[in-house]
Amino acid sequence: MTGEDVKLTDQSFQPESLIGEDIAAYLHAQQHKQMLRFITCGSVDDGKSTLIGRLLYDSKMIFEDQLAALESDSIKHGTQGQEIDFALLVDGLAAEREQGITIDVAYRFFSTDKRKFIVADTPGHEQYTRNMVTGASTADLAVILVDARKGVLEQTKRHSFLVHLLGIRHVVLAVNKMDLVDYDQATFDGIVRDYADFAEEIGVEAFTAIPISGFKGDNITPGDNGAPSPNTPWYEGPSLIHHLETIEIANTRAQERSFRMPVQWVNRPNLDFRGFSGIVSDGTIKPGDPVRVVPSGKTSRVKKIVTFDGDLDAAVAGQSVTLTLEDEVDCSRGDVIAAAGDPPEASDQFEATIVWMDEQALKPGRGYWLKLGTQTVTANVQPPKYEICVNTFEHLAAKTLELNDIGVAELRTDRPIAFEAYETSRQLGGFVLIDKFTNATVGAGMIHFSLRRAQNVHWQPTSITREDHSALKNQKPRVLWFTGLSGSGKSTIANEVEKKLALMNRHTFLLDGDNIRHGLNKDLGFTETDRIENIRRIGEVAKLMADAGLIVLTAFISPFRAERRMVREMLPEGEFIEVFVDTPLEVAEARDVKGLYKKARSGQLKNFTGIDSPYEPPENAEIRVNTVEMTPEEAADHIIAAILPLK
Structure with missing residues (x-):
């Protein structure tokens, strides 16, 4: 029984005609075919969707009702019924059909006698680079399409660079639309030379070049006796399908x-x-x-x-x-x-290449979920060492990464994880970054190596534990985290709380935002990145003080929920108490004790919270005080009552 006997549109195949051992053999053969995952990519209108549609059509993976709908859609979209528009099989989004471009990543399955395939049709537009990265992340092979009329374009180079970066080592250069250049060998050879020069520059060691026409079907499937298309008698290589069927794939290695x-x-x-x-x-x-x-x-x-x-x-x-x-x-x-004799490494600090995939820029220092294999940890990304220009491959200075940017940065995780370099193992070297609040995937990364400093720094055990410190002071450690707008009364109320706790013979320490910026954080400004680092440092200090058994009071604007949550996660359950000093902006601005609002309104003070920098109020603070309704002393009494008992 041959593969032609089991094609979906082949009416001669009758499953009920198979009995006993024939059925078992057929099912075994289908279940044990190797699977090849590949992507098609290239510039806009290079014919990626048409090629995939042709592959589905030629492998007879289209049901009769789909074929009828395809012929109808082809008339509707302008082919006048003379030719089938194969791209319509793949461009499923209405916006794609209207614009004639691919926006989303479309996955399709097809099968031949020798192998099963999952192909991802990825977007050509630069603005959809993140979608292309998604499609490439699981692929074993990439088909880079080039329009024979246009040659190697910038987007061809961009996608080739990303393919190489993502570890795809099998590359097919499919020079498409050869029918529109009269199957000219000189045109094909020129494009192959141009691409070979570029491929050597980015480290692509080898690629297979095939002249094709997705529309006409030239060199897509083998001809008679495996011969190439009669329109390209000068070409002696394999057809695209033959190459896809015979290439060695990752599972074997x-x-x-x-x-x-x-x-x-x-x-x-x-x-x-x-x-x-x-x-x-x-x-x-x-x-x-x-x-x-x-x-x-x-x-x-x-x-x-x-x-x-x-x-x-x-x-x-x-x-x-x-x-x-x-x-x-x-x-x-x-x-x-x-x-046992050859395990992967474990570390909590790495250098990695990151592809940023979110509309909101990377926030260096902010905690993101890092998912690598089955491991999920909190990771902080440091300011990038550099950004990579994918058109010129220059290393550019960068403080953050915007949508579709690619950069190299260091990461720190909250605990050691098992990993390998991405070039060795995709499973243990590739990761995604997830926003903790939206649960959106915001970045994808590839680990290069662990930082040497991670191997040189070890946690030193001590004999006196945090429980011992707590018992000596006869109190349970807490961090009272006061947050609110400038002028809301955080420092005043925190000071009142500390005075009352001192009268109760409690061991406390007050960390105030302005005071800390005179010393520990004097090197930080008020940009969003600096604010994140400011809170990270304060969180670490507060944690150490809580380890010493103290009741720590911190009075900081701390405008972002993500950083307040980061500090909460540093501490044991129940020790972080968020105190929201809820004061309307107009009230805080009317007070303006330090004259900061006036400077911000006049443009003399940039990145001021509430004016030109956002404040994200707590959603579920343990304690809320309203300074319009309460005096500072009343607010302090309310807070003390809420945290009792102190043991």
Whole structure:
């Protein structure tokens, strides 16, 4: 039975005619085909969607009703019924059909006798670069399309650079629309030379160039006896489909690497069974093999490899399994079970390339969720070392990253994570950054290496614990975080609270915004980035003081919810108490004790909260005081009552 017998539009194939062993053989063959994921990319109107539509059509992956709708849509969109507009199979968004461009990433499945495919049609416009990155993140191969009439364009270079950056090492240069240049060999050869010069510059070691016509079908599928299109007798290479069917893909190489399995789930159905479930990302594992859990470093041996269909003698890259170990080791979701003799590294500081994908610019110092494999941690991105100009490849100075920018920066995570360099492992080297409040994916990154300083700095255990400090002072540590507009009365009320606590023989310390800027934070200004760093430092100091058993009072505008939440996450549950000093802007401005509002209104003071810089009021503060309705002393009494008892 050949693949032609099972095409979707081939009416000669009758599944009911298969019986017994024939059905089993057919199902086995379908289930065990290799899967190749690839993307098509290039400049606008290079024919990416048309090419994918042609691949679906030629592989007979279109149902008859889809074909009828396609012919109808082709008439509607201007082909006058003489030719099928294959791009309409892929350009599903109404906005794309109206504009004739691809905006979103469209994924399509098709199959041939030898392999299954998932292809991503990615946008050509520069403004949709982030969408292209999304499509490329899981691809094994990239088809870079070039319009034979236009040659290598800036967007061709941009996408090629991103493809190389994202670790795709199989590149096809598809010189499309050869029918519009009369299948001229000189045109094709010139484009290949231009692209080869550029590819060498960015580090692309090899690529396969194929002259095609997505519209006419030249060199898309093999001709008779595998021959190229008769319109390109001068071309002796493979057709696009033949190349896609025969190229070696990642899973084959992954099985040759050392064993890695990120743990997705600790499987504990009863007291007699404890297994660790996940997808084997690299290598092979067998019962009895020694393994190491990263980042803890604990070692054991594999006892059994469990699956729904029974225990296995071995598992390889790509398989979903549950491992049981011979020893009771501490292992949870996010950890990596690896070959004991060759485990991945663990660190909490890295250098990485980041592609920024959000309308809001990167906020250096702000805490984002970093998701790498099955690990999710808080990460702070430092100001970029440089931004990469994807058109000239220059390294440009940058303080932040805007939408579609690519830069190199250092990251710090709140705890060590297992990782490998992206060029070694996509699974353990590629990550995404997620905004903690919107849950939107704002960036994608590729780890280069861990910072040496992370390996040289170790946590020094001490004999006297924070519990000991707390017991000596006969009080529970707390951080009372006063936030509100300038002039709201934060410092005045915090001072009143500290005086009352002192009369109660409590050990306290007041950190005031202005006072801190005279020393610890005197190097910081009032830009958004500096405000974030200001609060991060104060949070670290407040945490150390709480570790010493103190009741810490902080009086800072702290305008952003994200940074207040960052400090809250530094402390044990219940020790961070947000006090919102709720004063309307007009009241605070009328007070203007320091004359700051007047300067801000006249333009002499930039980035002033409430005037030309936002203030994000707390949504669920533990304590709220209104200084219009309360005197400072009354507000202090209200706060003291709210935090009792103090032990």
